[in-house]
Amino acid sequence: MYELEPHLAAGARGAMVVPDEFIIDPWSTPLAFAKEAIANGVTWLPNHSVTKLDRSNDITVISTAEQHTLRARCVVNAAGLHSDDVHALFGLTGFTVRPRRGELIVFDKLARSLLSHTILPVPTSHTKGVLVAPTVFGNVMLGPTADDIDDKTATGSTRAGIDALLAKGQRILPALLHEEVTAVYAGLRAATQHSDYQISHDPTLGYVCLGGIRSTGLTAAMALAEEALTLLQRCGLVATPKAPDELRSIRVTNLGEAFERPYQRGSSGAIVCHCERTTSDEIVEACTAAPAATTLDGIRRRTRALSGRCQGFYCSAEVCALAANASGKPMSDWLGNQ
Numbered sequence: 448m449y450e451l452e453p454h455l456a457a458g459a460r461g462a463m464v465v466p467d468e469f470i471i472d473p474w475s476t477p478l479a480f481a482k483e484a485i486a487n488g489v490t491w492l493p494n495h496s497v498t499k500l501d502r503s504n505d506i507t508v509i510s511t512a513e514q515h516t517l518r519a520r521c522v523v524n525a526a527g528l529h530s531d532d533v534h535a536l537f538g539l540t541g542f543t544v545r546p547r548r549g550e551l552i553v554f555d556k557l558a559r560s561l562l563s564h565t566i567l568p569v570p571t572s573h574t575k576g577v578l579v580a581p582t583v584f585g586n587v588m589l590g591p592t593a594d595d596i597d598d599k600t601a602t603g604s605t606r607a608g609i610d611a612l613l614a615k616g617q618r619i620l621p622a623l624l625h626e627e628v629t630a631v632y633a634g635l636r637a638a639t640q641h642s643d644y645q646i647s648h649d650p651t652l653g654y655v656c657l658g659g660i661r662s663t664g665l666t667a668a669m670a671l672a673e674e675a676l677t678l679l680q681r682c683g684l685v686a687t688p689k690a691p692d693e694l695r696s697i698r699v700t701n702l703g704e705a706f707e708r709p710y711q712r713g714s715s716g717a718i719v720c721h722c723e724r725t726t727s728d729e730i731v732e733a734c735t736a737a738p739a740a741t742t743l744d745g746i747r748r749r750t751r752a753l754s755g756r757c758q759g760f761y762c763s764a765e766v767c768a769l770a771a772n773a774s775g776k777p778m779s780d781w782l783g784n785q
């Protein structure tokens with residue numbers, strides 16, 4: 448164990464190697480799903496918040512807060528933290544989402560040499576626990592915590608959460624605590640009173656529910672999609688899905704450190720974000736290729752720009768200027784829009 452991970456804290460009594468555990472890029476995967484859907488004919492309507500569902504004559508009329516109305520034979524509820532609210536729009540009950548907040552600390556890339564594996568403690572019935580792991584972007588991550596809270600908007604970090612993380616980190620990889628912190632984040636898992644996902648269907652409503660997808664939702668996404676298709680067919684969907692080789696394939700720009708990035712090819716424009724080595728062409732593509740980024744955060748998740756050690760202090764003005772030019776929206780829209 449200490450040969451594999453020499454910086455592990457003293458006193459560990461044993462470990463189990465899990466060769467099939469991987470880290471993935473959590474931003475590019477859902478982006479690739481969206482790009483593939485759009486490339487194959489899906490109409491993408493971002494920022495449409497569903498507020499009402501009316502079913503009659505085998506058609507559901509979907510109303511949104513933005514005053515749009517859509518008509519659908521089948522509806523899939525994949526509304527994450529709000530999956531219980533959407534479920535209730537059909538008058539259905541059975542689960543309530545209570546957010547499980549996960550806070551984490553991302554350490555500087557100089558910490559990367561401290562470990563080679565994802566190091567997990569022994570899990571509890573509540574959570575797999577706070578782990579130390581490399582990220583695909585070349586940092587080291589400590590987290591996440593698991594705190595059940597009531598506010599579905601409480602994505603801020605807390606003193607108590609950070610202190611708890613540092614105490615756990617000290618027990619796993621003490622040298623990590625001497626490294627620089629790049630950023631702290633918090634996310635909310637869509638936990639419910641049940642231990643499993645809330646997957647159901649109702650043929651009379653033409654409705655499939657993929658609710659309460661808490662931890663592991665990213666890993667399970669492809670399997671959930673297959674399950675959703677089966678349930679949609681039980682709800683009367685007659686269209687035959689195209690075979691994979693009939694679909695238009697897409698590519699997303701590699702963001703991870705394991706493969707070549709655009710700046711290494713030298714043909715992708717000048718580097719704009721020097722911490723993360725994001726090029727100008729990548730920023731322009733993020734703002735123009737569907738689904739195009741409309742906020743700085745959207746650019747960050749498509750390119751890594753602004754997520755490095757200086758957190759955009761150096762490059763945000765240039766990123767905004769490129770985004771304004773590429774999108775045709777005024778620079779002030781980008782500057783004030785995280």
Ligand SMILES: Cc1cc2nc3c(=O)[nH]c(=O)nc-3n(C[C@H](O)[C@H](O)[C@H](O)COP(=O)(O)OP(=O)(O)OC[C@H]3O[C@@H](n4cnc5c(N)ncnc54)[C@H](O)[C@@H]3O)c2cc1C
Pocket residue numbers: 495496497498525526527528529530533548549550591633634635636657660661662663664665666667
């Ligand atoms: C700290 C943390 C660590 C995690 N670690 C892992 C991990 O190691 N491995 C793993 O596989 N997973 C992990 N996850 C879990 C994973 O991120 C989630 O399971 C996954 O994102 C859930 O996907 P989803 O599509 O169900 O919900 P979301 O990704 O939340 O998507 C729901 C979407 O529905 C939209 N929406 C909500 N209400 C409405 C409405 N009324 N109308 C229209 N749209 C609406 C939202 O805007 C959102 O875009 C982690 C999560 C957290 C927070």
